[in-house]
Amino acid sequence: MTSSYLNFKDKHILVVGDVMLDRYWHGGTSRISPEAPVQVVKVSNIEDRPGGAANVALGLAKLGISVTLVGIVGNDENGDVLTRCLEREGVTCRFVRSKTLPTITKLRVMSRHQQLIRLDFEEREDSLSQNEALARxxxxxxxxxxxxIFSDYAKGCLADVQTLIRLSNVANVPSFVDPKGKDFSIYQGATLVKPNLLEFETIVGKCHSTKELEIKAKALREQFGWKALLVTRGEDGLILFSDDKPPFSLATAAKEVFDVTGAGDTVVAVLTAVFVTSKRFTDAVEYANQAAGYVVGKLGTASISADQLEGIMFKRSHGTNFGVLSPEDLLEQIKLSQINGEKIVFTNGCFDILHPGHIAYMKQAKALGDRLIVAVNTDASVKRLKGDKRPINNLVHRMSVLEGLGAIDWVTWFDEDTPKEIIEYLTPDVLVKGGDYTIDTIVGAEHILAHGGEVKVLTFVDGYSTTAIIEKANL
Structure with a gap:
């Protein structure tokens, strides 16, 4: 596949499904209750997160997609909390408020990163008036x-999902289903359905070989009129069935699995987002697979940004231990280089429009060691620092140009306003900054010096400025 920049501008995705509030009570445990042989947790922190279909919507918002979320919540405080959590992240909430049902809430009591107990607050009521209100x-x-996206957690919101799919088809809006339950006929006419292997085998029976899986998948897709069927198989990767094309299989992109929480939500979110941009199922599946590999390598429910996702795909398409690497992959290469006695030099910047001053600066920086890293601000970071009209060139464009410079060994990215976190994460041997800085004002200098490294200030070549170039071109 030829990776192109993920342009989600002006794209809008609707998410419909079972929304819930994931609430965490964190605290220490140091004694046993005198009332019963149970631990006493002294709650010190309460954390609220969107769950279920709300987590899908949150993942889309993190990608920069405009997203509207439709679901059923109670006319209660938890419904208000969930709404605030989502709207704070840019999600538009169009909730149907139930007068009889509570907002589905899962309360987890945590101590020292261990879950002691989970308490679920939920009731189900498939009323005709509720279904009609949701459909409207x-x-x-x-x-x-x-x-x-129809995100089904079998909590009742999608009891009449068939009507909703028909409405989508009439409106000529493609529908993507994350299914649940023992009856997939309710998803008839959907564009794509994405069960995991267990959910798939619940419908078609045990598959004893890949060939048997392919036969049953083809029959199921044809039976219910789906344009595509995607079966996710955990450590065995994903397999896509679409049209009359041969099955499209991908090995899992996960290197290490720390937490699978929310991985399915990430897959359906990224899958749909990429499809509305490229209109190709295979592109969508490749991006979704990489996104899932990223989030399962993080503890807790994780999201991925468009910049992070495109950076991962860019690195993957180049297939090398040099050039563009994610911060995680770059750390591995730094360790190998340092074991071999190589000195690692680090610098950073936006590098929106590369000019001769930058080239001279890179050559000077490279001369200070054996390997040069350039960390680049993501598009979102540049906008925060430079204004809405910047960057002129997107992240992938900027990284691609830098990668072509002979002085640079590695290019990576960071989303924060300063490089402090990535400097502390990578801990290079030499930190370089250009301009009129003093060492004590350079971000990350204290960390590098504390770890026995060096901090250098280089003088930029006079007469060159990205801002001046932009003003001259009236950009």
Whole structure:
């Protein structure tokens, strides 16, 4: 596949499904209750996170997609908390408020990163009026949507999902389903359905070989009129069935699995987001696979940004231990280089429009060691620092140009306003900054010096400025 920059501008995705509030009570345990042989947890922190379909919507918002979330919540405080959590991240909430049902809430009591107990607050009521109210909201949202995701957690919101799929088809809006349950006929007519292997085998029976899986998948897709069927198989990767093409299989992108929480939500979010941009199922599956590999390598429910995702895909397409690498992969290469006695030099910047001053600076920096790293601000970071009209060139464009410079060994990226976190994460041997800085004002200098490294200030070549170039070109 030829990776192109993920342009989610002006794209809008509708998410419909079972929303819930994931609440965590964190605290220490130092004694046993005198009332019963149970631990006493002194709660010191309460954390609220969107769960279920709300986590799918949150993942889309993190990608920079415009997203509307439709679901059922109670007319209660937890419904208000969930709404605030989502709207703070840019999600538009169009909730149906139930007067009889509570907002689904899962309360986890945590101590020292261990879950001691989970308490679920939920009731189910498949009323005709509830289904009709939900359908009206969905129908009103479809005209502005490029796709709709139905996120089914079998909690009742999608009891009449067949009506919602029909509404999507009438509006010519592709529908992507993350299914649940023992009856997939309710998803008839959807564009793509994404069960995991267990959910798939619950419907078709045990598959004893890949060939048997392919036969049953083809039959199921044809039976229910889906354009595509994606079966996720954990450590065995993903397999896509679409049209009359041969199955498209991918090995898992995960290197280490720390936590699979939310991985399915990430897959369906990224899958749909990329499809509305590229219109190709295979592109969407490749990106979704890489995103899932990223989030399962993080503790807790993790999200991925468009910049992070594109950086991973860019590195993957180049297939080398040099050039563009994610911060995680770069750390591995730094350790190997340092074992071999090589000195690692680090610098950073936006590098929006590369000019001769930058080239001279890179050559000077490389001369201070054996390997040169350039960390680049993501597009979101540049906007925060330089304004809405910047960057002129997107992250992948900027990294690609830098990668071509002979003085540079590695290019990576960071999303924060300063490089402090990535400097502390990579801990290079030499930190370089250009300009009128003094060492004590350089971000990350204290960390490098404390670890026995060096901090150098280089003088930029006079007469060159990205801002001046932009002003001259009237950009």
């Amino acid at each position: 909201v969905v129908e009103s949202c479809l005209p502005e949507s490029d796709a709709v």
